[in-house]
Amino acid sequence: DTAVSQTPKYLVTQMGNDKSIKCEQNLGHDTMYWYKQDSKKFLKIMFSYNNKELIINETVPNRFSPKSPDKAHLNLHINSLELGDSAVYFCASSQEVRGHTEAFFGQGTRLTVV
Amino acid sequence: LAKTTQPISMDSYEGQEVNITCSHNNIATNDYITWYQQFPSQGPRFIIQGYKTKVTNEVASLFIPADRKSSTLSLPRVSLSDTAVYYCLVGDKGDSSYKLIFGSGTRLLVRP
Numbered sequence: 043d044t045a046v047s048q049t050p051k052y053l054v055t056q057m058g059n060d061k062s063i064k065c066e067q068n069l070g071h072d073t074m075y076w077y078k079q080d081s082k083k084f085l086k087i088m089f090s091y092n093n094k095e096l097i098i099n100e101t102v103p104n105r106f107s108p109k110s111p112d113k114a115h116l117n118l119h120i121n122s123l124e125l126g127d128s129a130v131y132f133c134a135s136s137q138e139v140r141g142h143t144e145a146f147f148g149q150g151t152r153l154t155v156v
Numbered sequence: 157l158a159k160t161t162q163p164i165s166m167d168s169y170e171g172q173e174v175n176i177t178c179s180h181n182n183i184a185t186n187d188y189i190t191w192y193q194q195f196p197s198q199g200p201r202f203i204i205q206g207y208k209t210k211v212t213n214e215v216a217s218l219f220i221p222a223d224r225k226s227s228t229l230s231l232p233r234v235s236l237s238d239t240a241v242y243y244c245l246v247g248d249k250g251d252s253s254y255k256l257i258f259g260s261g262t263r264l265l266v267r268p
Contacts, residue, residue: 046199077258083241085200085258132199144190147199 045069048133048148055123056156063118063151065133073097074116075145076108077132085132091116123155160244160259167265174231176262178244181225189220189227190245194261200243204229231264239266 046067055061067074075098076088090098094110105121120127130152136145161179168174180189188207192200204211206218206227217230231238244259 083261085243085261087258134199144202144205145192145200147201150197150199 045146046133046135046148048131048151050151051149052152052154054154054156057123057125059123060119060121061123061153062120063131063133063153065116065118065148067114067133067135067146069135069146070114071135071137071146072113073136074110074113075134075136076116076118077134077147079130079132079150081129089116089118120153123153125155128153128155160246162242162244162259162262164260165263165265167267168234169267170235171233174234174238174264174266176229176231176242176244176264177226178229178259179226180244180246183224183246187246189218189224191216191218191227191229192243192245192258194241194243200258203242234264234266236266236268239264 049064053061073090073092075090077085078088079085087098088100088102088106089108091108091110093113107119108116109119110116116133118131130150132150133148134145162176166174166176188205190205191203193203194200204213204216204218206220208220208224211218219228219230229242241261241263243261
């Protein structure tokens with residue numbers, strides 16, 4: 043059983059399109075995250091949700107909108123995609139926010155905007 | 157903002173002990189230090205977490221001095237499969253949103 047699963051694994055789309063990436067965790071964790079990893083491999087946190095409530099919102103363009111229908115799901119919707127959005131997006135979950143107890147990451151979604 | 161500093165890369169040989177140090181001057185009082193490992197095309201994977209002094213598990217040891225402004229991940233007797241990027245993660249002191257910042261990562265290459 044996959045603890046944190048993301049779909050799709052690969053996503054190729056044209057500039058200007060709107061796309062969504064889905065994430066689900068079956069660990070019963072209260073906290074979920076979205077991270078972006080660029081071509082230089084820097085991992086940057088984008089959002090964090092705790093029990094469906096947004097608690098961390100980094101300086102991310104408002105074209106990116108996370109949605110958490112329940113605490114096991116945190117989806118990422120991206121409007122008007124730009125070339126610079128090309129990256130690998132990782133979803134993760136953990137049981138705490140402060141101290142960041144062990145987080146489990148999904149396999150990533152490689153987004154390519156052409 | 158808390159910043160972490162790690163060496164960009166390290167080389168080692170199979171069977172050697174590898175020590176990777178991370179600097180984190182503004183670590184928050186209640187924050188823990190966590191290290192992750194990432195293989196290509198995979199998400200980061202938890203290795204070890206600690207608050208102070210020394211923590212050891214079946215994979216690694218983590219050494220944290222009293223001032224907690226740095227930490228050292230120690231991998232005993234590395235093998236080729238330990239080739240990966242290693243990230244240091246700490247909280248952000250003075251920021252109520254507790255941004256969780258990964259270090260730039262250390263790319264470890266283990267040679268035969």
